[in-house]
Amino acid sequence: MTTPELWQEKILQLTYEKQQLEQFRHLNELLSSGLAAILSSEQHDTLFSKLFDVVNDVIAYDAILIVQLAEDQRKAQVLASAPATLEPAALNIDANCPLFQQDLNLFNLAMLDWWQQQLLPLTAGYQSALTYPLHTPQSSYALILLSRRLGAFSANSAAILRSFSTFIASTLSQLEKRKLQEERDKLRAQQHRIEQSLLRQEKMAAIGQLAAGVAHELNNPLGFIYCNLNTLKHYLAQYDSFIGHSLSEHPDLAAKASALQLDYIRQESQDLIEESLAGARRARDIINNLRTFSHPDEKTMQDIDLCSLLKDTVRIAQTQVKHNARLVLDLPDIPAMLHGNTTQLGQVLLNLLVNANQAITNGKGEIRLILRSDSGQWLLQITDNGNGIAEQAVAHIFEPFFTTKPVGQGTGLGLSLSRAIAEQHGGSLTLASTSSAGSCFELKLPALETR
Amino acid sequence: MFKLLQIDASNSQTLTAALQSAFTGEPASLLIASGNVASMQALQGLSTPERYARNWIACSSCLGAASSAGVDQSSDRRLTLMAITDPGGSYGVASVAQTEGLIAQQAAATVQKAIARAGRPAELPALIWCMQAPGFEEQIITGIQQVVGDQVPILGGSAADDEVTASWCQFDGEQLARDLLVIAVLYPTVAISSYFSSGYSNQPFSGTVTAVNGRRVVEIDRKNALQVYNGWLQHYGLPAQQPGQVISDCTFYPLGRQLAARDIPFSLLSLPTHIHPDGSIETLSEIQPGDVVTLMSGSKEQLVRRASHVVKVASDNLRLRHDTEPAAALIVYCAGCMLVLRDQIQQVQQSLSEALPDIPYLVAFTFGEQGCFADGYNRHGNLMISALLFGRPQQENL
Numbered sequence: 001m002t003t004p005e006l007w008q009e010k011i012l013q014l015t016y017e018k019q020q021l022e023q024f025r026h027l028n029e030l031l032s033s034g035l036a037a038i039l040s041s042e043q044h045d046t047l048f049s050k051l052f053d054v055v056n057d058v059i060a061y062d063a064i065l066i067v068q069l070a071e072d073q074r075k076a077q078v079l080a081s082a083p084a085t086l087e088p089a090a091l092n093i094d095a096n097c098p099l100f101q102q103d104l105n106l107f108n109l110a111m112l113d114w115w116q117q118q119l120l121p122l123t124a125g126y127q128s129a130l131t132y133p134l135h136t137p138q139s140s141y142a143l144i145l146l147s148r149r150l151g152a153f154s155a156n157s158a159a160i161l162r163s164f165s166t167f168i169a170s171t172l173s174q175l176e177k178r179k180l181q182e183e184r185d186k187l188r189a190q191q192h193r194i195e196q197s198l199l200r201q202e203k204m205a206a207i208g209q210l211a212a213g214v215a216h217e218l219n220n221p222l223g224f225i226y227c228n229l230n231t232l233k234h235y236l237a238q239y240d241s242f243i244g245h246s247l248s249e250h251p252d253l254a255a256k257a258s259a260l261q262l263d264y265i266r267q268e269s270q271d272l273i274e275e276s277l278a279g280a281r282r283a284r285d286i287i288n289n290l291r292t293f294s295h296p297d298e299k300t301m302q303d304i305d306l307c308s309l310l311k312d313t314v315r316i317a318q319t320q321v322k323h324n325a326r327l328v329l330d331l332p333d334i335p336a337m338l339h340g341n342t343t344q345l346g347q348v349l350l351n352l353l354v355n356a357n358q359a360i361t362n363g364k365g366e367i368r369l370i371l372r373s374d375s376g377q378w379l380l381q382i383t384d385n386g387n388g389i390a391e392q393a394v395a396h397i398f399e400p401f402f403t404t405k406p407v408g409q410g411t412g413l414g415l416s417l418s419r420a421i422a423e424q425h426g427g428s429l430t431l432a433s434t435s436s437a438g439s440c441f442e443l444k445l446p447a448l449e450t451r
Numbered sequence: 452m453f454k455l456l457q458i459d460a461s462n463s464q465t466l467t468a469a470l471q472s473a474f475t476g477e478p479a480s481l482l483i484a485s486g487n488v489a490s491m492q493a494l495q496g497l498s499t500p501e502r503y504a505r506n507w508i509a510c511s512s513c514l515g516a517a518s519s520a521g522v523d524q525s526s527d528r529r530l531t532l533m534a535i536t537d538p539g540g541s542y543g544v545a546s547v548a549q550t551e552g553l554i555a556q557q558a559a560a561t562v563q564k565a566i567a568r569a570g571r572p573a574e575l576p577a578l579i580w581c582m583q584a585p586g587f588e589e590q591i592i593t594g595i596q597q598v599v600g601d602q603v604p605i606l607g608g609s610a611a612d613d614e615v616t617a618s619w620c621q622f623d624g625e626q627l628a629r630d631l632l633v634i635a636v637l638y639p640t641v642a643i644s645s646y647f648s649s650g651y652s653n654q655p656f657s658g659t660v661t662a663v664n665g666r667r668v669v670e671i672d673r674k675n676a677l678q679v680y681n682g683w684l685q686h687y688g689l690p691a692q693q694p695g696q697v698i699s700d701c702t703f704y705p706l707g708r709q710l711a712a713r714d715i716p717f718s719l720l721s722l723p724t725h726i727h728p729d730g731s732i733e734t735l736s737e738i739q740p741g742d743v744v745t746l747m748s749g750s751k752e753q754l755v756r757r758a759s760h761v762v763k764v765a766s767d768n769l770r771l772r773h774d775t776e777p778a779a780a781l782i783v784y785c786a787g788c789m790l791v792l793r794d795q796i797q798q799v800q801q802s803l804s805e806a807l808p809d810i811p812y813l814v815a816f817t818f819g820e821q822g823c824f825a826d827g828y829n830r831h832g833n834l835m836i837s838a839l840l841f842g843r844p845q846q847e848n849l
Contacts, residue, residue, distance in 0.1 A: 017767065017768075017771060020768070020771050020772060021771075104574055105574060105575040106573045106574055106575065107573060107574070107575040107598075107599045107600050107602075107603075108573050108598070108599075109573060110573075111572050111573040112572055112573040115573070128575075128600065149600065150598075150599075150600045151575060151596075151598075151599045151600015151601065151602050151603065152600060152602065153575070153602060154602035154603075154827075155575075155577055155602070155603070155604075157602075159772070159773075
């Protein structure tokens with residue numbers, strides 16, 4: 001062999017080897033730069049799009065997808081794909097599918113029955129595929145590269161994909177890690193809410209006991225204050241009658257009476273008694289309400305007038321609401337009788353009122369309560385003109401521990417408990433409407449006559 | 452996993468006895484066999500070939516085969532076999548009697564059948580190894596690629612006889628015939644590497660083929676092909692070729708089609724076998740009108756050295772790409788080259804043994820070689836050497 005030919009063949013061989021080395025170098029660069037890019041991706045979609053770009057740099061494909069096995073190992077779903085025309089869909093493939101068992105270089109998909117049965121129409125129009133199974137601590141995946149060309153992927157492409165497998169598995173682990181972190185944060189927030197709720201409940205129980213004790217202790221002195229005031233009112237009436245009678249029989253006392261301003265005293269004394277009696281009645285009502293809300297026997301079911309319960313609740317809520325909104329009651333003329341637990345239903349009404357009040361932030365709100373009879377049920381509509389509920393929150397408002405309030409300020413239990421109580425009473429609690437102009441909740445409870 | 456056997460094939464009885472002694476356990480996954488035509492005849496009387504291997508592929512080799520165990524003499528009656536036992540891999544063989552005009556379709560159907568027999572439907576094999584009667588190799592490659600695409604290496608050789616009398620034969624595990632196309636598909640558990648090269652030198656004489664008739668080159672630069680060829684030879688003081696068989700005379704001066712692999716030009720060789728009375732040159736591979744052909748030259752020294760050179764390149768690739776050492780090799784070496792080197796063929800075997808120390812290898816001397824060039828394309832050529840190396844099983848690499 002002559003020297004020039006020897007050199008030519010040597011150059012060909014060295015060129016071939018150089019290209020191999022360059023390919024490895026290129027791969028290493030891609031792996032390091034790609035991994036950095038992927039790790040810096042915050043968004044799910046960006047992460048996969050960067051991963052697919054890296055793969056496409058070394059293996060030409062027409063489409064790519066990652067299929068994830070479901071937790072029950074009986075179905076799978078497309079986790080990510082490119083182009084977007086490959087719509088994510090549930091796939092009828094289980095853990096025994098070859099995709100999850102081994103890497104495959106498939107030159108003609110039409111020859112493969114299981115592929116045709118299980119992966120069409122997702123991969124319709126593609127002729128060959130290169131697949132690789134990936135297993136992470138959390139799940140099983142299959143990476144699938146598709147080509148419209150017959151036998152498009154070489155053994156070299158398969159080897160490159162194999163060398164990429166750790167990289168791709170790292171990407172998926174990264175994704176899983178993020179999901180776990182999100183789950184962990186969610187659980188932590190939930191745990192915090194539960195702890196807050198327990199604290200609150202304990203506090204409420206203590207306050208309830210204290211209130212019951214105070215109510216009991218106040219009830220007796222208030223009883224004789226009220227009783228004495230009535231007696232005093234009666235005595236004063238007698239004094240007043242006697243003074244009137246004396247002045248008419250002895251006109252000479254008129255000057256003396258005038259000097260003592262007896263007319264004024266007589267009138268003022270009656271007013272003072274009336275005001276004191278009104279104050280005593282109000283104090284009695286407050287004590288009665290406190291006793292109702294802190295009643296230890298919550299299972300007691302009795303016939304209740306929903307109108308009265310509503311008025312009592314409004315009275316309690318009024319202290320909070322009056323600076324923020326106007327309460328408008330539209331109640332039927334007849335008692336709205338139903339069979340239920342006063343404490344629990346009072347809690348539902350108070351909760352709905354407090355929520356409506358909190359939705360109003362401009363201090364000029366209106367909360368309208370309309371109670372109507374509706375097909376054997378009492379329908380209470382509580383409508384506010386507040387800010388409404390965010391669209392993404394609507395689906396979750398009745399879920400336990402869901403709250404839009406900052407951690408520590410809401411238990412996320414109010415609406416879920418209210419719905420549970422309504423349902424225990426054979427009724428329902430729903431969000432009828434919400435918008436930026438306000439929200440409307442509907443509470444339905446069976447009327448007594450139909451039971 | 453790889454075992455090389457030299458087996459007495461004087462007749463079917465001795466062959467059976469030798470096989471029974473060599474294969475006592477599970478049959479091999481694939482047996483690749485070669486030997487001269489006389490030795491191959493013994494396969495015809497083999498009653499239970501499946502007892503020794505699930506798949507067979509064999510073809511006759513000019514004057515016998517060579518291997519890590521030595522070189523056959525034309526008088527030897529023995530077969531050289533490479534047994535691959537790879538339970539974790541998959542292998543399938545299928546064959547068809549070649550029918551002119553239908554070759555591509557036949558090759559397509561046969562490779563599909565082989566893949567089905569390997570039990571890996573639609574899965575791309577790591578390698579396709581084919582052995583066939585000479586004549587239609589380009590169409591065979593076309594047919595195979597119609598099914599599997601162009602990303603799988605196709606290697607192999609065309610059966611040869613001792614005196615170019617078309618008495619060559621092929622064996623598929625069931626039948627021995629002169630006109631078979633036998634295709635094996637391999638899904639081994641080990642890495643593979645291949646290289647395909649000639650090692651001939653370009654000479655400064657070239658022309659464009661302007662007329663062909665099948666595998667006959669009729670005109671070069673619109674002139675009679677023989678006149679042009681003889682004109683080129685004249686520059687070297689070589690005698691002009693006359694109509695008749697010229698295979699030995701032309702071995703050192705074949706025609707080369709100019710191609711390029713990754714910007715480096717290389718030549719695919721076509722060996723003249725016959726000069727026809729009309730001055731057309733028949734070759735062992737197809738040349739198309741428009742192809743630029745160059746006079747190539749080789750030497751005995753080149754032919755001795757290049758076998759080990761090709762094996763070395765394939766070994767380097769195996770190390771570079773798969774981080775493994777060779778465990779076995781299959782080599783197809785042009786019979787035309789072997790014939791002109793007959794006295795020095797031992798040197799070729801020795802250089803191969805040096806390049807593949809203590810590694811079993813089988814060499815078939817063929818009338819046409821198929822392989823995958825550095826540019827990634829599968830081609831059929833003459834005066835070529837095609838080497839396939841198998842890497843070591845993974846635990847052996849540890």
